[in-house]
Amino acid sequence: MIDAVLIDELKTLVEPGKVLTDADSLNTYGKDWTRQFAPAPAAIVFPKSIEEVQAVVRWANQHKVALVPSGGRTGLSAAAVAAHGEVVVAFDYMNRILAFDEVDRSVTCQPGVVTEQLQNFAEEKRLYYPVDFASAGSSQIGGNIGTNAGGIKVIRYGMTRNWVAGLKVITGAGELLELNKGLIKNATGYDLRQLFIGAEGTLGFVVEATMRLERQPKNLTAMVLGLPDFDALMPTLHAFQNRLDLTAFEFFSDRCLDKILARGDIPAPFESHCPFYALLEFEALSEEVANAALELFEHCVEQGWVLDGVISQSEQQLKNLWRLREDISETIAPFTPYKNDISVTVSRVPAFLKELDAIVAANYPDFEVLWYGHIGDGNLHLNILKPDNLSRDEFFARCATVNKWVFETVERYNGSISAEHGVGMTKRDYLGYSRSAAEIACMKAIKAVFDPNGIMNPGKIFV
Amino acid sequence: MIDAVLIDELKTLVEPGKVLTDADSLNTYGKDWTRQFAPAPAAIVFPKSIEEVQAVVRWANQHKVALVPSGGRTGLSAAAVAAHGEVVVAFDYMNRILAFDEVDRSVTCQPGVVTEQLQNFAEEKRLYYPVDFASAGSSQIGGNIGTNAGGIKVIRYGMTRNWVAGLKVITGAGELLELNKGLIKNATGYDLRQLFIGAEGTLGFVVEATMRLERQPKNLTAMVLGLPDFDALMPTLHAFQNRLDLTAFEFFSDRCLDKILARGDIPAPFESHCPFYALLEFEALSEEVANAALELFEHCVEQGWVLDGVISQSEQQLKNLWRLREDISETIAPFTPYKNDISVTVSRVPAFLKELDAIVAANYPDFEVLWYGHIGDGNLHLNILKPDNLSRDEFFARCATVNKWVFETVERYNGSISAEHGVGMTKRDYLGYSRSAAEIACMKAIKAVFDPNGIMNPGKIFV
Numbered sequence: 074m075i076d077a078v079l080i081d082e083l084k085t086l087v088e089p090g091k092v093l094t095d096a097d098s099l100n101t102y103g104k105d106w107t108r109q110f111a112p113a114p115a116a117i118v119f120p121k122s123i124e125e126v127q128a129v130v131r132w133a134n135q136h137k138v139a140l141v142p143s144g145g146r147t148g149l150s151a152a153a154v155a156a157h158g159e160v161v162v163a164f165d166y167m168n169r170i171l172a173f174d175e176v177d178r179s180v181t182c183q184p185g186v187v188t189e190q191l192q193n194f195a196e197e198k199r200l201y202y203p204v205d206f207a208s209a210g211s212s213q214i215g216g217n218i219g220t221n222a223g224g225i226k227v228i229r230y231g232m233t234r235n236w237v238a239g240l241k242v243i244t245g246a247g248e249l250l251e252l253n254k255g256l257i258k259n260a261t262g263y264d265l266r267q268l269f270i271g272a273e274g275t276l277g278f279v280v281e282a283t284m285r286l287e288r289q290p291k292n293l294t295a296m297v298l299g300l301p302d303f304d305a306l307m308p309t310l311h312a313f314q315n316r317l318d319l320t321a322f323e324f325f326s327d328r329c330l331d332k333i334l335a336r337g338d339i340p341a342p343f344e345s346h347c348p349f350y351a352l353l354e355f356e357a358l359s360e361e362v363a364n365a366a367l368e369l370f371e372h373c374v375e376q377g378w379v380l381d382g383v384i385s386q387s388e389q390q391l392k393n394l395w396r397l398r399e400d401i402s403e404t405i406a407p408f409t410p411y412k413n414d415i416s417v418t419v420s421r422v423p424a425f426l427k428e429l430d431a432i433v434a435a436n437y438p439d440f441e442v443l444w445y446g447h448i449g450d451g452n453l454h455l456n457i458l459k460p461d462n463l464s465r466d467e468f469f470a471r472c473a474t475v476n477k478w479v480f481e482t483v484e485r486y487n488g489s490i491s492a493e494h495g496v497g498m499t500k501r502d503y504l505g506y507s508r509s510a511a512e513i514a515c516m517k518a519i520k521a522v523f524d525p526n527g528i529m530n531p532g533k534i535f536v
Numbered sequence: 537m538i539d540a541v542l543i544d545e546l547k548t549l550v551e552p553g554k555v556l557t558d559a560d561s562l563n564t565y566g567k568d569w570t571r572q573f574a575p576a577p578a579a580i581v582f583p584k585s586i587e588e589v590q591a592v593v594r595w596a597n598q599h600k601v602a603l604v605p606s607g608g609r610t611g612l613s614a615a616a617v618a619a620h621g622e623v624v625v626a627f628d629y630m631n632r633i634l635a636f637d638e639v640d641r642s643v644t645c646q647p648g649v650v651t652e653q654l655q656n657f658a659e660e661k662r663l664y665y666p667v668d669f670a671s672a673g674s675s676q677i678g679g680n681i682g683t684n685a686g687g688i689k690v691i692r693y694g695m696t697r698n699w700v701a702g703l704k705v706i707t708g709a710g711e712l713l714e715l716n717k718g719l720i721k722n723a724t725g726y727d728l729r730q731l732f733i734g735a736e737g738t739l740g741f742v743v744e745a746t747m748r749l750e751r752q753p754k755n756l757t758a759m760v761l762g763l764p765d766f767d768a769l770m771p772t773l774h775a776f777q778n779r780l781d782l783t784a785f786e787f788f789s790d791r792c793l794d795k796i797l798a799r800g801d802i803p804a805p806f807e808s809h810c811p812f813y814a815l816l817e818f819e820a821l822s823e824e825v826a827n828a829a830l831e832l833f834e835h836c837v838e839q840g841w842v843l844d845g846v847i848s849q850s851e852q853q854l855k856n857l858w859r860l861r862e863d864i865s866e867t868i869a870p871f872t873p874y875k876n877d878i879s880v881t882v883s884r885v886p887a888f889l890k891e892l893d894a895i896v897a898a899n900y901p902d903f904e905v906l907w908y909g910h911i912g913d914g915n916l917h918l919n920i921l922k923p924d925n926l927s928r929d930e931f932f933a934r935c936a937t938v939n940k941w942v943f944e945t946v947e948r949y950n951g952s953i954s955a956e957h958g959v960g961m962t963k964r965d966y967l968g969y970s971r972s973a974a975e976i977a978c979m980k981a982i983k984a985v986f987d988p989n990g991i992m993n994p995g996k997i998f999v
Contacts, residue, residue, distance in 0.1 A: 176883035257913040267730035420639035450720040
């Protein structure tokens with residue numbers, strides 16, 4: 074446990090007023106978007122420089138104090154939750170963009186830069202930061218790197234990993250490492266940068282990141298297609314992917330759409346009611362591309378894969394179509410959803426989804442199951458809504474059984490129990506469904522290399 | 537040292553005849569394309585399955601025998617050289633393509649599959665494996681992964697790393713790890729797959745790889761541009777990159793072109809003689825794109841950045857233009873070049889190149905310096921030709937001084953002493969110019985995790 078003397082020592086390492094211990098701050102900075110764990114940090118520290126982060130980590134090593142990194146706290150796996158008297162290291166004051174290079178198309182950021190801030194900065198420079206997701210307005214670059222954030226454009230642009238050209242990290246041992254220095258090609262031994270991406274702060278803290286930017290997409294155009302069944306999704310994806318460079322291929326079920334339309338503020342894409350919907354997006358770079366998209370649509374209709382469809386003709390229509398997909402998570406939140414974020418290889422998605430659907434339907438016929446996700450990359454968000462006649466506790470207790478079925482099925486399909494949300498504490502006990510005992514042993518040994526005293530976000534990913 | 541008893545034991549682990557100890561085999565399989573180290577392996581073993589590789593690694597652990605992996609042996613850093621009585625593990629008989637999935641656009645390969653074999657397989661499936669380089673006809677996938685091979689299309693498609701969806705490896709401890717299983721999204725802890733990519737066989741051996749494929753490029757079109765000086769390269773790259781998705785942006789100096797044209801079998805791109813040349817490539821997907829390329833060319837001419845140029849109008853012309861760049865390495869080989877493969881961030885290339893040019897010119901005015909490389913990704917191949925009046929030994933002795941200057945300059949520019957060839961033994965003593973002591977210590981500790989007895993390609997990357 075941390076005593077007042079230690080907290081006073083911590084205060085000497087940062088600027089005055091940059092250590093907080095009031096109840097409100099502890100409650101706010103001690104949790105992320107998950108709500109399973111009661112926040113209970115000992116203090117919140119706000120470093121303003123790399124040197125201050127390093128001093129805090131060295132102090133923590135000296136006194137064996139556990140540290141939890143805190144970015145935008147939009148995580149969905151409790152990786153940024155401090156529930157056991159840890160000191161939270163919050164990067165809110167390390168939120169500046171430090172450098173930009175037009176030729177390299179690179180931006181050097183402090184870890185507290187908000188995703189949207191980077192996206193806007195790129196736009197000012199007539200460039201594009203392509204990692205995007207619903208929480209981009211709050212999530213921070215440091216957290217994105219820690220979880221290797223994905224989102225809605227992965228099919229074209231990949232995960233956050235693809236955009237990290239260089240990293241400065243303070244390891245758990247308190248050492249500053251400058252990894253890869255913004256280079257495109259660098260074959261000088263193990264690429265340690267890759268280890269820190271997706272490590273959820275368990276090896277060290279990102280204190281600076283050089284992110285790559287891309288040219289701006291031109292004339293982005295979305296189509297929403299209505300499909301007769303889930304099996305029609307894959308041939309449709311395949312047909313479009315063979316001729317167009319898609320920037321997104323998302324899907325959602327009719328139940329998701331019903332919830333969205335019930336809000337009353339988003340127009341229906343078209344009149345037909347279909348069991349499944351696909352949202353695809355591409356750059357209509359030329360007349361030829363636009364024509365190809367329409368030909369592909371007609372082809373899919375002829376094949377019986379698509380029942381109806383709509384194509385955006387303006388910025389506004391593009392936005393409205395995207396809301397059908399992007400607003401699902403927020404819209405279903407009041408229904409107390411049990412959420413799972415899983416992936417399999419794209420080719421196995423249809424069989425996998427059917428199997429899970431059948432399991433849930435057979436065992437809990439009163440559960441409403443909503444599917445949506447980034448189908449173009451095999452990432453499914455399974456959502457089960459709480460029936461009105463069940464209490465919250467009873468519902469989540471039953472969902473624990475669902476968890477087991479879901480993860481056993483994931484394992485049989487060689488899939489991932491966490492496609493993009495990370496492991497944190499919520500998936501920790503299930504890690505073995507996706508990673509072997511030998512792999513987990515290697516991970517623990519690697520953690521010991523960078524964090525010999527086990528002070529960096531302990532209890533996350535594994536115990 | 538390995539005795540006959542041990543070799544006999546080794547023979548029981550693989551099929552009859554799959555352990556060789558004759559002088560010819562030892563000489564052939566003991567070296568790569570570097571020639572600095574005399575090959576001296578104890579034996580060559582040819583496993584035919586994952587189980588056999590695992591048995592060999594376990595045997596090596598038991599008897600503390602060092603193993604060296606051998607693929608196409610086209611490496612340029614002596615990472616696949618067995619100069620100290622090691623047993624070479626050659627993957628020549630693990631050369632089959634095991635599976636293909638059209639929806640996932642993935643191919644599962646044994647490590648001995650030759651790069652060109654994968655490229656051709658993809659083409660048969662009307663898809664594309666985009667990693668390409670001069671030695672693609674001999675290099676193997678396992679070796680490509682071990683060195684994170686780059687080549688001529690990195691600017692658009694990235695390195696080998698980008699195309700590895702899953703890996704099976706036998707670690708130095710003899711354990712089989714199945715890493716990432718072909719998933720696109722997988723946020724379940726440290727991505728160990730990334731560690732094995734570029735590890736030059738020092739952590740374990742790749743025994744199976746699932747590689748991703750891409751849609752075939754359409755109507756590839758190349759331009760060769762003549763430039764008045766090196767400074768004109770960057771604004772030219774910048775102008776083209778802002779409007780076109782380039783698939784390549786290469787450069788070479790007039791001295792390289794002179795050597796190519798002296799062969800007599802490749803036509804000159806145009807009549808003008810220019811100090812520098814750029815070769816750029818793009819997909820002419822539409823009339824609009826082709827017109828944009830011509831407009832950009834005119835713009836660059838107006839700005840004085842480009843003096844002359846040519847655009848390919850056919851497959852054959854495309855090939856001929858590429859030969860101007862691709863055949864340089866082979867063409868200058870008889871001139872006993874001292875070669876260096878270095879990189880800096882793209883924006884720093886002009887200053888870096890000028891500085892190195894000046895250093896060499898001031899100290900060795902009789903040295904002929906040839907520059908070429910993948911300028912779009914900051915990767916420069918520095919080549920110095922042996923003057924006729926110097927002996928081979930004397931020349932290489934003087935080049936050792938050059939090495940020091942080059943690497944000191946690389947360090948000052950935050951660059952890489954090995955952009956794409958790897959470290960192996962040739963760059964090992966210079967690793968500190970690109971990686972800090974703390975990083976190297978971490979790398980060694982990570983090696984100890986996967987290879988506790990230090991039997992996997994010892995002495996490569998670091999001692």
